[in-house]
Amino acid sequence: MLPSTELALLRRVAHEQATCRVPSLVAAVVRGDGLVWSGARGRVDGELPGPDTQYRIGSITKTFIAMLVMRLRDEGKLDLNDSLDKHVPGTVAGDRTIAQLLSHTSGLTAESPGSWWERSPGSDWAALQASLGPESVVLRAGSKLHYSNVGFGVLGELVSRYRGMSWWDAARAELLAPLEMTRTTPHPEAPHALGWAVHPHADVLLPEPAPDAGAMAPAGQLWSTLNDLSRWLRVIAGDTGDVLHPDTVAEMRTPVMVDDGDSWLMGFGLGLQVTRDSGRRMAGHTGSMPGFLACALTDTGSGTGALVLANCTAGVGIVGLSYDLMKIADEHEPLLPTEWAPATTVNQDLLDLTGVWYWGPAVYQLRLLDQAWLELVPVQGAGRASRFRPAGDGTWVGLDAYYAGETLKIVRDSSGAVSHLDLATFIFTRRPYDPAGPIPGGVDPHGWGTRR
Structure with a gap:
């Protein structure tokens, strides 16, 4: 991008890193067929992090699970209106539909029972299923947007049963390998950032654990980079590389339920967050795990997307920062409309x-x-x-x-x-109320006239 645009983008990132006291922060702008700008502040292992440095992406993991489920739908193996019991019998949420689980409208509890799953070694599916009693269904199905990490643990099990392999192996084979996303993994691989909690009243750090989440891993296990996520953001925008039909991704971006209020600002489609800001409409997902924050959003109108990855538990306005990066890019260097060309064939x-x-x-x-x-x-x-x-x-x-x-x-x-x-x-019909057409109720035999 132009030097003036790059300076404006880097200044916004630098302001966020300094004022929010972030150990390190990387960000990028995505357009067209790839990453057009990236910037970083802070240090990882004493060096400035780059677009190939791994960060934990938390709930952005859910978007991979959602696309695996939608692939199963497109193959005819399930219907979104199917009850969970049809595919994963024996759970407390058996009467809830696949669509409700994807859109966080199932009414299932937000977190798994027991200790905080994000900082605790995870159990297997059998243990998770056994822990979910009647009290784990907290709302009537379809009544309200209620974010459920547990719901995506369940969807990960659904994927595993149909593919005969772990959800991770399915994601690697069906999504990551075809898209050449080689730096997205379930556990960190160097170079990678460490997760930190920043003391609220002093400039000191506490390391955060990063255990395997077990059966809850589909809700937030993955690590990735700006380079890999720039390709994933293009998938969300519709450049799917044949891993999913663009129409299916458009369906995923369509809001199923939105937040309360006179004018909605956030909601969910099928596994994708949808947000609005200043006339823009974005799709993607945020992510948060102890020690890490992440955001991947694309403006479905302008085609500009933004990525933000940080290694701190809290304190960074990742959504607002992503919005600002898209605004700066579009204000400084607006995209030209796609050039019109006549059709080459016609029916x-x-x-x-x-x-x-x-x-x-x-x-x-x-x-x-x-x-x-x-x-x-x-x-x-x-x-x-x-x-x-x-x-x-x-x-x-x-x-x-x-x-x-x-x-x-x-x-x-x-x-x-x-x-x-x-x-x-x-x-x-080709004429208003054409008498020759099968207009329900027929057409008055007197036809059109001046009478009143």
Whole structure:
């Protein structure tokens, strides 16, 4: 980036490290196909840390578990509406769905029973399952956003059962290896930072333990680097490298439940945090383990992302710092719009469908998008706009807003000519209330006129 941009970014990082008394802090800006800037303050083993220095990333681990679960869904091995009992029988949360576990709406307790799991050697799955009694279900399913580390311990077990290997081995084989993320590991590998607690009233440090979390490891075990996480952030933004379909990742970024308040600022999709700030909409995840804080967020509008890794237990505003890094990058060096280019091929039948359609008297425009997608939008005012993806059987499936999941059918008459569009029983015709169309309730035989 420009020297002036890099100075502004580094100054923001330096301010955070100095005022929050962080042993070391590394940060990066991600755009396009990779990391475009990184900076660091503080020391690791007496040296300035860099983009290949490992830090513990805590709950960012959950995003890997979520994508493994979504791969199983895309393979047809499970449905998000399935109850947990169908796949991992015998748990106290057996009636909760896979989607509820992914979105932290299952009502399952936040932490595993017993000693604080983040600082204690973990037990195996059988011990974790046995420890979860009826009191571990604290809320009605789907009633509220309630973050649950335990829920992701359960999802890690689900992945293990289907793949016949540990969740970690599955993540390495299905995600990390294809993406060439060689420095993301369950235990630290040099060079790596040590985790510290900073005394609240003196400039002294206390080392934090980093035990294996056992069955709770899917909630926060992994270590990683700026280099590796820059690739992962691109996956979250949609550059999936074939480990997951971009549409599936877009589904994961869609809020399922948001925080309370008149205007939501934070919520969860399917394993991904979603946040809003000053008109921006971000997706990713934060992470926290004793001795470490982490944040990986991408602006789904501008395409700019930010990473922050620190080796202290508390005190760093990692989300605010990430926001600021994205703002600085976009204000100093705004991205140019993607250059338009004409399509190289076109389906003539679909092209003939484009143009004006009417839902009763309301005027809509049908547009042809890339990959034979369709977009239906109102010509004036607010209305039910949506994009539609081919379903492979001659119909299209809605992707947005009111029509998400609904089926769009192209209906032809006996001669083969297009008669109308049928969208979840709503009829769209080429004329307002076309008498030749199957308008529910029919059309007044007197037609349009001046009478009142």
